Amino acid sequence: MTFSERNVLFKVGIVICTISFLLIVAASFLIIPAHPTMGVSAFRPAGFLHFLIGHILDFNYFAVHSSIIMSVLFSLAGICLIHYFFEHTSAPEILYIAFFAISLTFESIRLVLPLYYIFDIPSFYLLQITRLLLFARYFGVFSLFAASICSAGLEAQKASIIILVIFISALVITFSVPINTQNWDTSLNMINGYISTFRLIETIAFLATILSFLISVNVHGSKDYAYIALGVAIALVGRNLLISADNWICSVLGILLLSVGTWFMCSKLHNIHLWL
Numbered sequence: 001m002t003f004s005e006r007n008v009l010f011k012v013g014i015v016i017c018t019i020s021f022l023l024i025v026a027a028s029f030l031i032i033p034a035h036p037t038m039g040v041s042a043f044r045p046a047g048f049l050h051f052l053i054g055h056i057l058d059f060n061y062f063a064v065h066s067s068i069i070m071s072v073l074f075s076l077a078g079i080c081l082i083h084y085f086f087e088h089t090s091a092p093e094i095l096y097i098a099f100f101a102i103s104l105t106f107e108s109i110r111l112v113l114p115l116y117y118i119f120d121i122p123s124f125y126l127l128q129i130t131r132l133l134l135f136a137r138y139f140g141v142f143s144l145f146a147a148s149i150c151s152a153g154l155e156a157q158k159a160s161i162i163i164l165v166i167f168i169s170a171l172v173i174t175f176s177v178p179i180n181t182q183n184w185d186t187s188l189n190m191i192n193g194y195i196s197t198f199r200l201i202e203t204i205a206f207l208a209t210i211l212s213f214l215i216s217v218n219v220h221g222s223k224d225y226a227y228i229a230l231g232v233a234i235a236l237v238g239r240n241l242l243i244s245a246d247n248w249i250c251s252v253l254g255i256l257l258l259s260v261g262t263w264f265m266c267s268k269l270h271n272i273h274l275w276l
Contacts, residue, residue, distance in 0.1 A: 001159040003088070006095055010083040013102040017076035020105040024072050028065070031114045035061040043185040045244035059186035059246040067242055067251040068107050068188075074255060075105035078262060085266070091273040095159060096147035097266060100235075103140025104258075107243055109133040110188040123181045130181070130190045131174050137243070138170040138202075144232060145205050148212030151228070153219050173198065186246040206236055224272050228265045235261025 078101035086094045109129050116126050146162050178193035185191065192198070213229035216222075238257025245251040 001095070003090075007083065007087055009095065010079060010087075010098060013079040013098060014076070014083065017072070017079055017102060017105045020108045021072050021076050024069060024108045024111060027108075027111050027115065028069075030118060031111055032062070032065065034114055034118055035065070043183065043191065045185050045187045045189070045246055057247040057249060060248065061186075063248045063251050064187055064246050065111070066248075067245040067254065068110055070251065070255040071104045071107035071242055074258060074262075075101050075103075078104075082266065085270055089270060089273050091269055092150045092159065093147040093269055094266070096143040096150065096162075097262075097269070099143035100140045100147075101262065103136045103143070104239070104243075106133055106136035109136075113184060113188045113190075126181045126190075127179055130179050131177075134177060134179075134192070135170050135174040138173050139166060140239075141202055141205050141236075142166040142169055144236070145209045145212070148209040148216070148232070151216040151220075151225060152212045153216075173201070185244075187244045189244060206233075209236075220272075222272060224268045227268045231261045231263075231265030231268065233261070234264065237261070 079098055082094060082098050082101065109132060112121070112126060112129055115121060116123075143166060146166055150162070176194075177198065180191050180193075183191040209232055210229045213225050213232060216225035216228075234257050238254050238259070238261055240254075241250050242254030242258055245254050
């Protein structure tokens with residue numbers, strides 16, 4: 001993939017994220033007044049930190065709404081900064097990091113649930129759009145793994161094949177997951193089947209990504225890749241907090257970790273490739 005082709009993808013990402021942001025702003029005028037009338041879910045988000053905080057703070061739909069807006073803003077700001085700093089920089093990994101950033105803009109899909117109650121949207125459409133959200137999430141996680149194997153020595157010329165592989169992998173997982181559109185948790189996420197299995201897949205992808213970047217330390221003889229691995233770990237922890245946040249602590253902590261981790265890995269990657 002050439003510089004110009006990669007930069008076109010960056011610009012397409014900017015357009016997608018901008019549209020998503022404008023839609024979420026427009027939808028907020030309808031959704032925020034409806035928050036007090038929404039039913040209360042019996043489910044809280046899973047996770048150790050959520051379990052601890054859940055005993056201290058009750059859920060807050062305004063915190064959930066804010067976390068979704070923060071996800072979209074992070075995505076828009078992230079892809080704009082990536083395009084600005086990497087437009088003329090040869091870094092094959094940055095394409096996949098950009099995909100990861102863009103994937104967060106699809107968190108706006110969660111606001112379809114309040115709209116589902118306002119406009120009585122058929123559950124069929126709710127099901128399909130939830131699958132789109134799941135696809136974006138797995139595509140984002142697998143994109144970071146693709147970035148790590150590129151840094152470990154995979155040829156950059158195979159970018160099209162890599163994108164196709166992660167696209168198909170995310171698609172297969174998305175359509176393998178049974179989704180109950182009648183049940184959701186307090187973070188406005190639909191309740192999915194095989195939760196433990198797919199959580200294991202995410203954990204394996206997470207560990208494999210970190211390991212690949214650590215291997216790159218020996219491959220390239222640069223300790224900066226170890227810092228990139230640290231940045232990836234921080235970003236993924238923040239992402240998981242943010243996309244399942246149902247209170248202000250998880251929302252704020254999630255966006256901070258996600259932003260710091262992403263800035264950390266992008267800045268180190270930029271330093272590595274700046275003079276190549």
